[in-house]
Amino acid sequence: MLEAIILTVITAATPLLLAAIGELVVERSGVLNLGVEGMMVMGAVCGFAGTLTFGTPFAGIIAGALAGMAVSLLFGFATLTLVANQVASGLALTLFGLGLAGLIGEGFVGTPGLKLPALFIPGLTDLPVVGRILFGQDVLVYLSFALVAGVSWFLFRTRAGLVLRAVGDNHGSAHALGYSVVKVRYLAVLFGGACAGLGGAYLSIAYTPLWVESMTAGRGWIALALVVFASWRPGRLVVGAYLFGAVTILQLHAQPLGLGVPSQFLSMLPYLATVVVLVLISGNRRATRFNTPACLGTPFVPDR
């Protein structure tokens, strides 16, 4: 039973983690991209289309990441090159993505997809209890953890990561030092797009191998909230995504047990848990301010 619950929690948490780790890098560079939902849904439809066209889910993974990058490039062009308002552009990206994905996916509605196969290592996957949980996941689950580790290392252990954080904290100084603020932010936005695309592709080729319009059902917004929840630290993102996934799944398990708790209340629990943790975190004002990218959401116009 516990094994079954944990397996379901992993599936529920992975798309959130994938999308959120990308957005974390974007926000660390000082850009607020509210278009995660739009990029995810584009990843979902192109992931599905790629899988069916090339006959393998691995092509779908690549197609999903590329689609996310492609639409994030639009956002980058609007906010970085044309210096448009980031909040408005991000919201527009979400609406645009949902619409375009519906258009692209029209021909795929009602077509069953291919499921991303889970890893199977003889001996290891057969282990009792931990076997399937640790060694029986699909490649995107492992990739999500690799990305968290990689981003953590990149941000806090490399010179390039330091530059990215500097751009996010004080773009004026970074510019004065000779770093190209716009270039760094473009790269970050593209990375965020690719990750959101992967998160979306996970939905349409691993979570539920099908395409239907708006199948992301708000997960992009939750990924955005998770970044704040994690106070822009990759490690905490894992905690947040899995906590959110766990509460979601546990409430579904609690219902048929007949505990007599109203289902509306149980459905609220994941969000309630997020709010409670956010309040607890923000209790420590200094730490919060220390972690928040100081230039988040501020457009950069170099004063020559």
Add this chain to the structure above:
Amino acid sequence: MKKLLLLAGTALAVALGATAASAQDKTKACFIYVGPIGDFGWSYQHDQGRLAIEAAFGDKVETAYLENVSEGPDAERAIERLARDGCDIIFTTSFGFMDPTIKVAKKYPDVKFEHATGFKTAENVGIYNSRFYEGRYIIGQMAAKVSKAGMAGYIVSFPIPEVVMGINAFMLGAQSVNPDFKVKIVWVNSWFDPGKEADAAKALFDQGADIMVQHTDSTAPLQIAEERGLKGFGQASDMIKFAPNAQMTSIVDDWSAYYVGRVQAVMDGTWKPENKWGGLADKGLMMAPYTNVPEDVAKAAAETEAKIASGEFHPFTGPIFDQDGKERYAAGVVAPDGDLLGMNWYVKGVDDKLPQ
């Protein structure tokens, strides 16, 4: 800001007025959908009905639709937009559109409205529905015959009479085969969220159910059944492609005949508000082929279907007891339609508390 909105509103009205004038000779039928037309479920089937209108009348009609309209204040604006846009008849296709439809209908007495699955009518508002419970009784019988665990998982959206009626019909059908049959219910509080529906299906299977029933719109729960090698039933459209080994049948909505008939009535000038509640009898509701079940189960299901369609048998025929053991309908008494449409209690044997 207000001024700007006003200005935009005027511009829109002018633009819409222009289109209305040019399209006067055509009958315009419009639709409001609660989900995307690509949900391959509820809204998809309604849109098939819209396409049937286009196919039937060719260039004598014009159709329009708004999809993904949420069941709140937004609905009123959406319906009003269509009313202003020169629609002659507007189909509002979800329970939650009931009050907005009545409100807008008052303002536009010349436009005809048809609201699906509700119970409020007006001089220019008719209602229509399908007796989905007939199909749910049949799948209840099938579930009880096929299930080895003696327990089904049931994924539901919102506690409205339509859904409660479905659960009750399913249980009555199941109990007619196995009086101890159990059902486990999960409310996902959404009509459409494939991920959440899949998670709910996994939770129910993990708790020992071996049959999946859904009153939500995506194919995800059936796909989980397929993955686990268990069985289930489709919803709204035939989902066999998604679960070739798991789907035993599906309750298929077919609105085409009704929609074409109503548009014809508008053209002939004979349209009157009606309370149409079709079902298996007039083929507004159909059962997808009975597959993946032993032959005797399929045969029995077809027999029940024929009996219900001919009116020989009504699923809500007493004796029916509620959860507290109170007799709601005495032996031989058939529940009147009004009771069914306002159903807010579970029949005996449902192990769940109805969210109030």
